[in-house]
Amino acid sequence: xxxxxxxxxxxxxxxxxxxxxxxxxxxxxxxxxxxxxxxxxxxxxxxxxxxxxxxxxxxxxxxxxxxxxxxxxxxxxxxxxxxxxxxxxxxxxxxxxxxxxxxxxxxxxxxxxxx
Amino acid sequence: xxxxxxxxxxxxxxxxxxxxxxxxxxxxxxxxxxxxxxxxxxxxxxxxxxxxxxxxxxxxxxxxxxxxxxxxxxxxxxxxxxxxxxxxxxxxxxxxxxxxxxxxxxxxxxxxxx
Numbered sequence: 002x003x004x005x006x007x008x009x010x011x012x013x014x015x016x017x018x019x020x021x022x023x024x025x026x027x028x029x030x031x032x033x034x035x036x037x038x039x040x041x042x043x044x045x046x047x048x049x050x051x052x053x054x055x056x057x058x059x060x061x062x063x064x065x066x067x068x069x070x071x072x073x074x075x076x077x078x079x080x081x082x083x084x085x086x087x088x089x090x091x092x093x094x095x096x097x098x099x100x101x102x103x104x105x106x107x108x109x110x111x112x113x114x115x116x
Numbered sequence: 117x118x119x120x121x122x123x124x125x126x127x128x129x130x131x132x133x134x135x136x137x138x139x140x141x142x143x144x145x146x147x148x149x150x151x152x153x154x155x156x157x158x159x160x161x162x163x164x165x166x167x168x169x170x171x172x173x174x175x176x177x178x179x180x181x182x183x184x185x186x187x188x189x190x191x192x193x194x195x196x197x198x199x200x201x202x203x204x205x206x207x208x209x210x211x212x213x214x215x216x217x218x219x220x221x222x223x224x225x226x227x228x229x230x
Contacts, residue, residue, distance in 0.1 A: 005159075043205065043222035044160075059217075091159050102148045102167045103209070105218060107159030 003028045005108035007092050012113045014079065014086060022077045022111045024092035031097050033075040034105065037061060038089040047090075050075055051097075079113060087115050118143045120206050122221035129196055129228050137191040137224045139180075139206035147208040149173075149182055149189040154203045154223070163191075163204070201228045 005026045014020045026033065032051055036044040046059030050069040064083025069075055075094075079086045090111045095103040123138040141147065148167045152160040164173030169184035180191045189206060206221040 007159075041222060044220040046217065049217065093160075102165070104150070104162045104165065105152075105160075107152075107161065109159045110157075 005092060005094055005106055007090075007108035007111050009111060010109070012111055013116050014113060015116050017081045019078055019080050020113070022079070022090055022092075022113070024075045024077065024108060026073050026075075026092075026094045026106070026108075028094060028096075028106060029072070030094035030106070031072070032095045032103075033069070034093040034095075035059075035065070035067065035075070035077045036091045036093065038091055038110075044091065047077065086113055088113060118147070118208060118210050118219040120208055120219055120221035122204075122206050122224050125203075125223070125225035127224060127226050129226070131198055131228055131230055132195045133228075135191070135193040135196045135200075135226070137204055137206075137226070139189045139191065139221060141187050141189065141206070141208050143187075143208055143210045145210045147210040149180070150207040150209070150218075151178070151180055151189070151191050152205045152207060152220075154205065156202070160205060196226070196228045198228045198230055201226055 008023045034049045035047040045061050047065050048067040050056040053072050066078045092108040093105040095105045119142045121140050150165045151163040153163045154160045164175040166173040166182035172181045178193045180189050203223045203225050205223045207218050209218045
């Protein structure tokens, strides 16, 4: 079955630690996205990528980094510079970035908690 | 810039009641409009979409009509079920500007009681 997988489901971070969230898709989609979800705030865009080896900052990129070395993979690193990382993180993909009719497909999410 | 405004939740209904969740938008171009649903502990999934004015999207008994004159895309269902309990997100994507980035509303929680 085609889809998006995220791992782990839960992740615990210690102070000063960098952690990496995995996102993999087998939908052959060009565009991928990372969102942060906090209670009552909806989804906020962290980073997005239109194509391999290219990515752009979203609205809240500070304290996060990404890479796009393969079409199917778009890992997100939460660095120690992100002072309030506790949230639900959602990865998504779409066939292309250029079309306004494109549906986004979401992974099941990773919940990050700070110890 | 673009924005999406949804009614505050939670919306609490009894089973078989009529549902309306209001959504209005602001966009610089001519957007496509979407409703996504998020069940507890899961990611979002597309519920329905409309790509031009007066289009009606529909799925699983839910409907929404793209109203350009009122910049609205309200979600409706004639008879809700307990299994419809979830958070519903209105979203738009806009052709104007250099790139297309979806904009989401804050979400509206729906609770349906037996």
